Amino acid sequence: MIVGTGIDLVEMERIRPLVHNQKFIDRILTPEERKAFYKMTNLRRQTEYLAGRFAAKEAFSKALGSGIGSRLSWQDISVLNQSLGQPILVYPFDKPHKVHLSITHTKNYAAAFVIIEGLSG
Numbered sequence: 150m151i152v153g154t155g156i157d158l159v160e161m162e163r164i165r166p167l168v169h170n171q172k173f174i175d176r177i178l179t180p181e182e183r184k185a186f187y188k189m190t191n192l193r194r195q196t197e198y199l200a201g202r203f204a205a206k207e208a209f210s211k212a213l214g215s216g217i218g219s220r221l222s223w224q225d226i227s228v229l230n231q232s233l234g235q236p237i238l239v240y241p242f243d244k245p246h247k248v249h250l251s252i253t254h255t256k257n258y259a260a261a262f263v264i265i266e267g268l269s270g
Contacts, residue, residue, distance in 0.1 A: 177199065
């Protein structure tokens with residue numbers, strides 16, 4: 150059973166100038182995400198990565214129904230990649246649900262969609 154959905158769309162042009170803003174990067178990306186971010190040397194790829202993580206975390210917070218704020222912070226959520234590149238959400242609280250995440254990029258936008266599925270049993 151689906152217990153929550155969330156979607157977010159981010160303009161690349163809004164994120165591009167923030168790729169070199171250390172304060173913004175430290176606020177949005179967790180230490181593990183920053184390791185991957187700093188391995189990228191291409192501005193376009195860094196922008197896609199940062200925008201995609203921003204969108205994924207926003208979409209997850211919307212699916213939870215809380216948004217980013219007092220219950221959930223940017224640092225509570227990591228968006229990591231499995232060995233074949235599939236993005237996964239890692240979060241520190243009880244996991245009575247399965248979370249599905251999809252991130253996509255175009256030249257101008259990054260988007261993320263999250264489905265939270267209740268687990269039976």
